[in-house]
Amino acid sequence: MINKEKANKLVKDFAEWMQQHKDELTALQIFYNQPYRRRELTYTMIKEVLEKLQNDKPMLAPMIIWRAYEALGQCNSSARNELTAIVSLIRKVSGVDNTLTAFDKTVDKNFQDWVFKKQAGTTKFNEEQMQWLRMIKDYVITSFHIEKEDFDLDPFNKNGSLGKFYKLFREDYEKIIDELNEVLAT
Numbered sequence: 001m002i003n004k005e006k007a008n009k010l011v012k013d014f015a016e017w018m019q020q021h022k023d024e025l026t027a028l029q030i031f032y033n034q035p036y037r038r039r040e041l042t043y044t045m046i047k048e049v050l051e052k053l054q055n056d057k058p059m060l061a062p063m064i065i066w067r068a069y070e071a072l073g074q075c076n077s078s079a080r081n082e083l084t085a086i087v088s089l090i091r092k093v094s095g096v097d098n099t100l101t102a103f104d105k106t107v108d109k110n111f112q113d114w115v116f117k118k119q120a121g122t123t124k125f126n127e128e129q130m131q132w133l134r135m136i137k138d139y140v141i142t143s144f145h146i147e148k149e150d151f152d153l154d155p156f157n158k159n160g161s162l163g164k165f166y167k168l169f170r171e172d173y174e175k176i177i178d179e180l181n182e183v184l185a186t
Helices: 004-021 028-031 035-040 043-056 062-071 080-092 103-120 127-143 148-154 161-185
Strands: none
Touching: 004 043, 004 062, 004 080, 028 035, 028 043, 028 080, 035 161, 043 080, 062 080, 062 148, 080 103, 080 127, 103 127, 127 161, 148 161
16 A cells, blocks of 8 residues: 555656656647547557656556555546556546546546437437447547547457448448547547
């Protein structure tokens, strides 16, 4: 268990490291200076931040910082892994979120809000469409972004790939991909 004094120092050091690199790493540039670009966030960008952090300051590993926030009582959930933890930590330190929340919980809430808003309007999704939308949500939780090419990967390829997605959503399929990229990770 991390004591509060050490936890405060770790959180402060992590925030300082982020500040120092916010103009150097694309993912940090997006969170700090270009919030309109969050829909463009990719796995590669997040991995770059994690690798730079691990090389520069291994003692500031995401799971250590997460435990520091837990010790301070400033965390309301657990992180799935280092990559999703780093996204949640960046969101907290950059001011996007007031509370440290696991990235999967953020995506789940954003997805729920998006579906509710759509269903309250003229759009009504059937069960098969909802299944595909949930697959996309789950994919974004681990990959942070989805492109048309990703429909050739698991789990989409086992369910008909992009062709099936197009068949279900017709001319709205690209709009839905764009919207989900925008709302899920923001």
